[in-house]
Amino acid sequence: MNRIATTFTALKAQNKKALIPFITAGDSDPSMTVPLMRELVKAGADIIELGVPFSDPMADGPTIQRSSERALKHHVGLRDVMDMVAEFRKTDINTPVVLMGYANPVEAMGQENFAAKAKECDVDGVLIVDYPPEECASWVKQLNRYEIDAIFLLSPTTPPKRMEQVAKMAQGYIYYVSLKGVTGASHLDLSEVSNMLTQLRSFISIPIGVGFGIRDGATAKAVSVLADAVVVGSRIIEEIEKSPKTEVLANVGNLLKSLRNAIDESHGSASCR
Amino acid sequence: MKAYDLPDKQGHFGPYGGVFVAETLISALDDLRVQYERYQNDEKFQAEFADELNHYVGRPSPIYHARRWSAHLGGAQILLKREDLNHTGAHKVNNTVGQALLARRMGKSRIIAETGAGQHGVASATVAARYGMECVVYMGAEDVKRQATNVYRMKLLGATVVPVESGSRTLKDALNEAMRDWVTNVENTFYIIGTVAGPHPYPMMVRDFQTVIGNEAKKQMQDEYGRQPDALIACVGGGSNAIGLFYPYINDENVRMIGVEAAGKGIETDQHAATLMKGRPGVLHGNRTYLIQDENGQIIETHSVSAGLDYPGVGPEHAWLKDIGRASYAAVTDDEALDAFHTLCRYEGIMPALESSHALAYAARHAQTLDKDKLLLVNLSGRGDKDMATVAEMSGIKL
Numbered sequence: 001m002n003r004i005a006t007t008f009t010a011l012k013a014q015n016k017k018a019l020i021p022f023i024t025a026g027d028s029d030p031s032m033t034v035p036l037m038r039e040l041v042k043a044g045a046d047i048i049e050l051g052v053p054f055s056d057p058m059a060d061g062p063t064i065q066r067s068s069e070r071a072l073k074h075h076v077g078l079r080d081v082m083d084m085v086a087e088f089r090k091t092d093i094n095t096p097v098v099l100m101g102y103a104n105p106v107e108a109m110g111q112e113n114f115a116a117k118a119k120e121c122d123v124d125g126v127l128i129v130d131y132p133p134e135e136c137a138s139w140v141k142q143l144n145r146y147e148i149d150a151i152f153l154l155s156p157t158t159p160p161k162r163m164e165q166v167a168k169m170a171q172g173y174i175y176y177v178s179l180k181g182v183t184g185a186s187h188l189d190l191s192e193v194s195n196m197l198t199q200l201r202s203f204i205s206i207p208i209g210v211g212f213g214i215r216d217g218a219t220a221k222a223v224s225v226l227a228d229a230v231v232v233g234s235r236i237i238e239e240i241e242k243s244p245k246t247e248v249l250a251n252v253g254n255l256l257k258s259l260r261n262a263i264d265e266s267h268g269s270a271s272c273r
Numbered sequence: 274m275k276a277y278d279l280p281d282k283q284g285h286f287g288p289y290g291g292v293f294v295a296e297t298l299i300s301a302l303d304d305l306r307v308q309y310e311r312y313q314n315d316e317k318f319q320a321e322f323a324d325e326l327n328h329y330v331g332r333p334s335p336i337y338h339a340r341r342w343s344a345h346l347g348g349a350q351i352l353l354k355r356e357d358l359n360h361t362g363a364h365k366v367n368n369t370v371g372q373a374l375l376a377r378r379m380g381k382s383r384i385i386a387e388t389g390a391g392q393h394g395v396a397s398a399t400v401a402a403r404y405g406m407e408c409v410v411y412m413g414a415e416d417v418k419r420q421a422t423n424v425y426r427m428k429l430l431g432a433t434v435v436p437v438e439s440g441s442r443t444l445k446d447a448l449n450e451a452m453r454d455w456v457t458n459v460e461n462t463f464y465i466i467g468t469v470a471g472p473h474p475y476p477m478m479v480r481d482f483q484t485v486i487g488n489e490a491k492k493q494m495q496d497e498y499g500r501q502p503d504a505l506i507a508c509v510g511g512g513s514n515a516i517g518l519f520y521p522y523i524n525d526e527n528v529r530m531i532g533v534e535a536a537g538k539g540i541e542t543d544q545h546a547a548t549l550m551k552g553r554p555g556v557l558h559g560n561r562t563y564l565i566q567d568e569n570g571q572i573i574e575t576h577s578v579s580a581g582l583d584y585p586g587v588g589p590e591h592a593w594l595k596d597i598g599r600a601s602y603a604a605v606t607d608d609e610a611l612d613a614f615h616t617l618c619r620y621e622g623i624m625p626a627l628e629s630s631h632a633l634a635y636a637a638r639h640a641q642t643l644d645k646d647k648l649l650l651v652n653l654s655g656r657g658d659k660d661m662a663t664v665a666e667m668s669g670i671k672l
Contacts, residue, residue, distance in 0.1 A: 056446075058449045103293055
């Protein structure tokens with residue numbers, strides 16, 4: 001079993017839900033990323049989604065776009081991001097790392113090169129926002145050759161027939177986009193999420209994570225009742241953005257702990273690891 | 274040779290094109306594709322489109338023989354397809370009329386558009402007013418400053434212009450922002466893309482609406498000259514005016530097709546927008562195509578004196594036509610384009626858009642190498658009134 005599956009199995013045994021924070025690699029400067037990843041794990045992250053900066057992040061809102069721009073000021077490229085994962089692995093061999101980003105940096109490196117290098121650096125899963133299943137049969141093959149999970153998005157606009165098709169290709173976990181919009185938006189409709197997840201479960205056996213629009217303990221808690229994992233991105237990046245450099249780690253750690261506690265509360269487990 | 278029949282069902286032109294978007298947009302694009310396939314061959318829709326082009330846009334646009342300029346150059350005869358005479362002053366409106374009619378059929382009450390120089394924004398605002406729809410235009414904050422007159426034109430037509438402050442604050446960022454709006458408001462909103470780029474079905478659909486240019490030209494050439502031109506020449510940013518002229522000729526192997534990109538300050542510098550000549554294939558804005566990018570796959574800012582050519586990508590069909598050798602692509606610098614702008618003003622009394630001036634500059638260069646009985650058909654894609662401030666500034670004149 002790979003790390004992602006192992007993580008979800010272990011959580012299930014403890015009746016807990018996964019907390020998946022997202023940060024952009026190289027934000028706000030490259031030396032911050034590995035310490036931040038370690039802090040996130042310490043504060044209760046089960047899986048880390050590490051964003052690959054891109055000049056044109058079409059599916060993201062202003063917060064994540066700004067984080068990309070800060071990283072790009074330091075010319076953080078895909079190779080640098082992979083090196084950060086390798087560095088992180090020196091002290092953490094258990095926490096799954098999922099790279100998340102856009103197609104063009106992968107295309108520039110070459111799909112096969114990318115998969116080989118990702119394996120070398122011990123990446124567990126990859127989600128490329130603008131590689132929908134229709135366009136990436138060869139891509140999934142490359143990833144699987146190197147035992148890396150191809151993670152896919154589903155959204156409120158995905159019709160049932162397509163859910164079934166995507167479910168056949170999806171590995172690791174499904175990332176369900178909770179709203180029609182970009183990352184960082186704030187109009188999460190819980191009853192709609194609940195309806196969609198019920199539908200999704202009839203097609204999908206792997207865990208389902210929900211992201212977009214989760215901004216505090218209350219929404220994290222409510223989502224964790226419905227889903228297997230809660231993904232938080234923009235809110236963490238806001239914390240990085242507004243904290244003085246010396247306080248970033250502590251502030252992000254505290255934020256994540258509060259989310260962890262909120263999620264665990266709803267499942268009768270008070271521990272915060 | 275097998276007749277050209279691209280794109281395939283999934284919108285691919287060889288390895289290019291396709292649908293590279295986030296999941297949230299897939300169903301909207303599917304819906305658009307299904308609806309467009311339905312109306313593509315629907316007689317009533319096509320009749321209404323043709324009627325609007327004739328009575329609202331003012332088509333057909335003539336082919337004009339630039340005799341005095343041709344004589345001055347001393348080579349091939351240069352013919353101009355006068356898209357500059359269309360309502361709103363450019364070829365852009367052919368496409369916005371088509372897409373607005375489709376939006377109405379699909380029951381969408383709101384249209385959005387991205388714009389660089391403002392020509393597509395104006396053409397979108399125009400049809401929104403014509404059909405009584407709400408219109409929001411995304412425009413890079415830099416471009417809003419550079420194109421104040423067009424911003425005001427759009428506002429006069431009732432559109433809301435949203436300055437985009439993210440990224441390089443130019444056309445590509447306006448496109449990103451329009452996509453984000455579409456993702457958020459997909460139920461009541463139709464996104465009118467202005468060029469033959471973006472995810473399928475846009476490159477095909479915009480091409481189809483623009484082929485009125487080439488279809489008319491083919492008939493006019495036969496009627497008025499008794500033969501087809503030796504070469505077609507058009508400028509290429511995204512490439513919609515070029516594909517509109519080229520496409521009906523694609524199976525006529527003896528008609529050369531030449532696309533002219535913006536070499537800016539020179540293709541040997543990093544200040545150009547010659548995507549096909551200097552870029553590498555990649556994925557941006559929903560399709561696979563040539564892109565101007567760095568070694569990490571980040572998109573690089575481009576430069577051209579002409580805002581309409583200042584784009585780091587290019588329509589996927591041009592990428593394919595280049596690879597298979599059916600079309601060839603050249604580049605013309607800011608200075609050469611400006612020179613052609615002035616020459617056409619003085620020799621023919623026609624003020625061309627700076628975009629079109631790139632095609633004219635190449636045509637002038639090429640004509641001089643050919644005999645006098647050769648015919649070059651240049652797409653004069655727009656008029657140059659919008660560029661007067663830029664030209665004056667470049668000539669050191671204060672208006």
